[in-house]
Amino acid sequence: MSKFSKQWLISFAVSGVIMAIAALAISWVVSADDSTVHASGHGTGKSKQHNAEMATAMVGEDVSAPGKETDTDYLLNLPPATPYSAGRVREFTLIAGEHEIEIATGLKFAAWTLTQPGDRPSVPGPVLRVTEGDLVRITLVNRSSQPHTLHTHGIHPAKQDGVLEMIQPGEEFTYEFIAGPSGVQPYHCHAMPLKKHIGKGLYGTLIIDPKTPPKPADREMAMIMNSYDTNFDGENEVYTVNGRAFFYAKYPIKVKRGELNRIYLANMTENDPLNSFHTHGNFFEYRPIGFLNPPQKTDIVTQIQGDRGIIDIRFPETGLYMFHAHQTEFGDLGWMGFFEVIA
Amino acid sequence: MNPTETTTERTTIEKEQPPEMTPRPSTIRMVLTLLIPALILGVIALTVSSNGDTILTGFGHNPPAADELVVERVEFHPGKIELHVINPQTDAIAPAIVLVDSAMVNSFTVNGDVHVGGSHAIGSHDRSTLSFDYPWIEDDPYLISIVSTSGVPTEVEVPAAVPAQKLSTKSFGWGAVLGILVGFVPVALGLLWLPALRHLSQNALAGFLAFTAGLLLFLAIEAGAEGLEMQSALIPAFGGAGVVAMGIVVSMAALALTGRLLRKGAETGARRSGAATAALSGTALAWLVAIGIGLHNLGEGLAIGSSFASGASSLAISLVIGFMIHNVTEGIGIAAPIARSGDRLGIARGVALAAIAGLPAVLGIWAGRHIADPLFATLCFALAAGAALQVVIEIVRSLRNGEVGLGATSVQVGFAAGVLAMWATGILAG
Numbered sequence: 224m225s226k227f228s229k230q231w232l233i234s235f236a237v238s239g240v241i242m243a244i245a246a247l248a249i250s251w252v253v254s255a256d257d258s259t260v261h262a263s264g265h266g267t268g269k270s271k272q273h274n275a276e277m278a279t280a281m282v283g284e285d286v287s288a289p290g291k292e293t294d295t296d297y298l299l300n301l302p303p304a305t306p307y308s309a310g311r312v313r314e315f316t317l318i319a320g321e322h323e324i325e326i327a328t329g330l331k332f333a334a335w336t337l338t339q340p341g342d343r344p345s346v347p348g349p350v351l352r353v354t355e356g357d358l359v360r361i362t363l364v365n366r367s368s369q370p371h372t373l374h375t376h377g378i379h380p381a382k383q384d385g386v387l388e389m390i391q392p393g394e395e396f397t398y399e400f401i402a403g404p405s406g407v408q409p410y411h412c413h414a415m416p417l418k419k420h421i422g423k424g425l426y427g428t429l430i431i432d433p434k435t436p437p438k439p440a441d442r443e444m445a446m447i448m449n450s451y452d453t454n455f456d457g458e459n460e461v462y463t464v465n466g467r468a469f470f471y472a473k474y475p476i477k478v479k480r481g482e483l484n485r486i487y488l489a490n491m492t493e494n495d496p497l498n499s500f501h502t503h504g505n506f507f508e509y510r511p512i513g514f515l516n517p518p519q520k521t522d523i524v525t526q527i528q529g530d531r532g533i534i535d536i537r538f539p540e541t542g543l544y545m546f547h548a549h550q551t552e553f554g555d556l557g558w559m560g561f562f563e564v565i566a
Numbered sequence: 567m568n569p570t571e572t573t574t575e576r577t578t579i580e581k582e583q584p585p586e587m588t589p590r591p592s593t594i595r596m597v598l599t600l601l602i603p604a605l606i607l608g609v610i611a612l613t614v615s616s617n618g619d620t621i622l623t624g625f626g627h628n629p630p631a632a633d634e635l636v637v638e639r640v641e642f643h644p645g646k647i648e649l650h651v652i653n654p655q656t657d658a659i660a661p662a663i664v665l666v667d668s669a670m671v672n673s674f675t676v677n678g679d680v681h682v683g684g685s686h687a688i689g690s691h692d693r694s695t696l697s698f699d700y701p702w703i704e705d706d707p708y709l710i711s712i713v714s715t716s717g718v719p720t721e722v723e724v725p726a727a728v729p730a731q732k733l734s735t736k737s738f739g740w741g742a743v744l745g746i747l748v749g750f751v752p753v754a755l756g757l758l759w760l761p762a763l764r765h766l767s768q769n770a771l772a773g774f775l776a777f778t779a780g781l782l783l784f785l786a787i788e789a790g791a792e793g794l795e796m797q798s799a800l801i802p803a804f805g806g807a808g809v810v811a812m813g814i815v816v817s818m819a820a821l822a823l824t825g826r827l828l829r830k831g832a833e834t835g836a837r838r839s840g841a842a843t844a845a846l847s848g849t850a851l852a853w854l855v856a857i858g859i860g861l862h863n864l865g866e867g868l869a870i871g872s873s874f875a876s877g878a879s880s881l882a883i884s885l886v887i888g889f890m891i892h893n894v895t896e897g898i899g900i901a902a903p904i905a906r907s908g909d910r911l912g913i914a915r916g917v918a919l920a921a922i923a924g925l926p927a928v929l930g931i932w933a934g935r936h937i938a939d940p941l942f943a944t945l946c947f948a949l950a951a952g953a954a955l956q957v958v959i960e961i962v963r964s965l966r967n968g969e970v971g972l973g974a975t976s977v978q979v980g981f982a983a984g985v986l987a988m989w990a991t992g993i994l995a996g
Binding site for chain 2 (some may be wrong): 237241245281285287288289325327328329330331332335451453454460461468469551555556557
């Protein structure tokens with residue numbers, strides 16, 4: 224019995240000693256590891272950043288963006304305003320279709336598009352430009368598989384509102400109204416479910432110029448802030464201005480120093496209540512809706528979906544000036560570009 | 567072929583065959599009968615595949631491909647993030663853009679090539695590495711999304727960015743230290759109780775052997791569950807729950823075979839020494855227990871290594887000590903059959919047993935830290951489960967043939983105590 228307890232005790236003692244050594248060894252390993260982490264850190268606090276080249280904003284050819292430089296010219300070089308003339312009729316045709324478009328580099332989106340005959344299908348749709356008092360006839364030709372309508376902002380009879388009568392696939396319908404009031408009046412499909420029809424890309428800009436022409440601008444362009452929910456889970460994967468992620472970061476919009484640039488801005492973003500437009504190194508005049516409202520001086524504009532207005536901006540110095548949504552997430556997901564101001 | 571010739575041939579063969587035996591078919595005919603079903607299958611498969619559209623559209627509308635990748639591993643290198651992905655579907659998937667925390671990454675490479683707008687499609691069941699510059703911050707969580715050209719995002723959540731460890735002698739060295747500490751050391755310590763165990767009565771020793779069976783059953787169930795959990799990360803083509811069943815069956819068969827070989831050795835030994843009985847000796851059983859526990863520790867090491875690598879859980883020192891205490895029980899499990907049989911155990915054999923049972927933890931930690939392949943991990947856990955089960959069977963057999971038998975109170979209490987001990991010490995290991 225004495226032999227038994229002796230061996231038992233020795234076993235325990237040996238086990239205990241080895242355990243203690245092992246525990247010490249582990250704490251030593253771990254503390255040694257900790258010290259290497261802290262020693263090689265930047266010495267400012269706990270976090271350790273592993274820097275990469277991309278810490279600066281990207282601009283120019285290295286930026287990944289879809290398409291060629293001229294692809295948004297239909298929005299950057301607007302048709303000129305036509306002076307008011309009583310009783311003039313303006314006719315347009317918009318074709319509703321289904322086309323795959325590239326919204327970010329390599330990323331295809333099965334879009335629903337509104338296109339003028341002969342034009343390449345795109346999101347946003349074309350800019351229709353009329354003058355206050357014109358009799359406007361817009362024919363919607365439905366070449367898609369879904370019923371659609373065309374709803375314009377502005378003042379018009381209920382029958383021309385594009386809400387109650389569906390234009391079935393293969394059918395067409397001509398909306399007719401007297402243009403007014405002046406300003407940026409977006410057009411879009413108003414078929415149900417609305418979120419789907421707008422989210423798919425059925426929108427564009429209608430500009431109604433005032434009867435009395437405003438101060439002329441040297442350069443006029445249209446911009447639509449939009450978004451794409453590529454898997455329709457209610458969250459956008461991509462945000463853009465004029466339909467393509469980072470397009471104006473790759474191809475900055477070239478403007479001349481000192482010239483007056485007029486931007487017809489509208490917001491058709493789905494899934495988020497607001498979008499915003501912010502320019503760097505400058506302030507601008509913003510008129511909600513259009514020239515019927517007084518301007519405000521600002522460098523940031525916030526618009527709810529369907530909201531729009533006119534921006535008058537002049538750059539006093541040459542260089543690259545960023546513009547983007549000041550919701551950083553939208554900017555990081557594609558809604559970011561540059562003006563390149565040249566002499 | 568000449569028909570007359572064949573007839574003559576057949577008659578000759580029939581004449582040669584004794585009437586009471588079934589006629590042995592010619593080799594040609596045997597090959598033909600083997601080939602015919604395969605040929606028919608080939609023809610049917612060809613016909614079906616060339617008319618696939620007709621059949622499927624008749625059946626219903628096929629939805630578009632899911633276009634979701636499986637991200638097997640996210641590695642954080644200096645200024646760079648690497649995504650190791652596999653395409654689980656039969657259609658190719660082309661990644662278009664990569665988002666990190668809802669911000670688009672300007673450009674990335676696929677297998678080292680600069681990727682331009684969905685230019686690199688990943689083939690069915692192919693693996694690819696997507697890599698891009700990113701100023702990531704250590705210990706921060708990340709949500710990474712790979713959006714296919716068709717707009718489908720594959721999302722992966724990283725609980726904490728942990729720097730990828732390069733294969734270095736340093737990381738291998740410290741991995742080995744950790745593995746030895748959680749695997750080898752506690753098993754060896756448990757074995758040190760062997761001299762003390764030898765003084766117990768046969769009844770108590772049978773109880774300790776049952777204790778071993780109990781702890782192994784606990785490990786078998788734990789490893790099986792772990793394997794089933796692991797397999798959910800596998801792409802469907804690589805099997806699912808069946809992989810776990812396969813691993814269990816294979817390791818059970820392998821262990822049973824090992825047991826038979828050991829028993830044969832024991833029989834030869836018994837015949838030489840003129841002994842009457844030829845049961846599986848205590849030491850032989852201890853070898854099997856050691857193998858079972860070794861496979862378990864391989865899985866345990868794998869879990870430690872991979873959770874450390876993926877930033878899923880931090881390796882607190884209290885957890886490491888918990889693992890040690892947990893594994894001391896396993897050493898007792900190896901000692902029990904030797905103590906019961908009264909076999910002698912030299913130091914060399916003792917170290918070898920502890921090494922078999924404990925050192926696989928080192929391999930597991932290495933593999934988990936650097937490979938982290940879900941198929942490999944699933945198989946490891948399945949093998950561990952099967953091995954532990956087979957050893958339980960061997961122990962039950964040994965107890966039944968012993969003088970105490972299976973019905974003794976000590977055996978039943980020991981069995982329950984084994985399960986309970988694993989559960990209780992498992993709390994320490996988190």
